[in-house]
Amino acid sequence: MRHLSTTALRPVLAGLALATVTTVAVYAEGAKPADPALANSLNPNDKTAEIDQKILDKAQAVKVEDGKYLDADGHPTFHVTDNGKKFDWYSYSGYRRYHAECHVCHGPDGMGSTYAPALKDSLKHLSYEEFIGILVGGKQDVSAAQQQVMPAFGDNKNVMCYADDLYVYLRARAAGAMGRVRPSDKEDKPEAAKKAEKECLGG
Numbered sequence: 001m002r003h004l005s006t007t008a009l010r011p012v013l014a015g016l017a018l019a020t021v022t023t024v025a026v027y028a029e030g031a032k033p034a035d036p037a038l039a040n041s042l043n044p045n046d047k048t049a050e051i052d053q054k055i056l057d058k059a060q061a062v063k064v065e066d067g068k069y070l071d072a073d074g075h076p077t078f079h080v081t082d083n084g085k086k087f088d089w090y091s092y093s094g095y096r097r098y099h100a101e102c103h104v105c106h107g108p109d110g111m112g113s114t115y116a117p118a119l120k121d122s123l124k125h126l127s128y129e130e131f132i133g134i135l136v137g138g139k140q141d142v143s144a145a146q147q148q149v150m151p152a153f154g155d156n157k158n159v160m161c162y163a164d165d166l167y168v169y170l171r172a173r174a175a176g177a178m179g180r181v182r183p184s185d186k187e188d189k190p191e192a193a194k195k196a197e198k199e200c201l202g203g
Contacts, residue, residue: 033072034060035063038062040060040078040177052176055124055175059177061077066191066192068190068193076128077168078168080177084179087172087186090164091183091186092183093165093193094162101166120173128167136152157201157202161197161200
């Protein structure tokens, strides 16, 4: 991890702070209500988007900072407009990164495979910190039937520089805000995203 920039370390540190987060009540009382102006506009005709209202409600954006949407707990989230046709930059980027780095094991569109779980389902119960922690350090599940091992990606810039993007995309899939489609339209790439990418990749 010593080769990653400060920008790339943000999600890494979030993962390492998981134990602390459980004692600091981030989920709680002081959470801001969703901003109606940032409400998602979903495609009612997309039968591949399995709406999970509980996840969708928890993922509602309360604010946007430099083109990145944040939920009431301050975690990155998605923003969908134009009846499900237009996505925020990070969801779009996450879709692209997922299909470049993750789909070989976890299946197209986060649907899972015979040897790796469906991440669209995993994100229904994994917190942001847990997701980042697994991305950084890997995970091993052993049962009588099988052994599943996810490698650690903490030193892989092609993954870690886009950790938030991956989280936002898979969160949109878990909530049913995005179906099994390539986003047809997207918001412009924020300047903050351009800067973070350049710093992280060392360009």
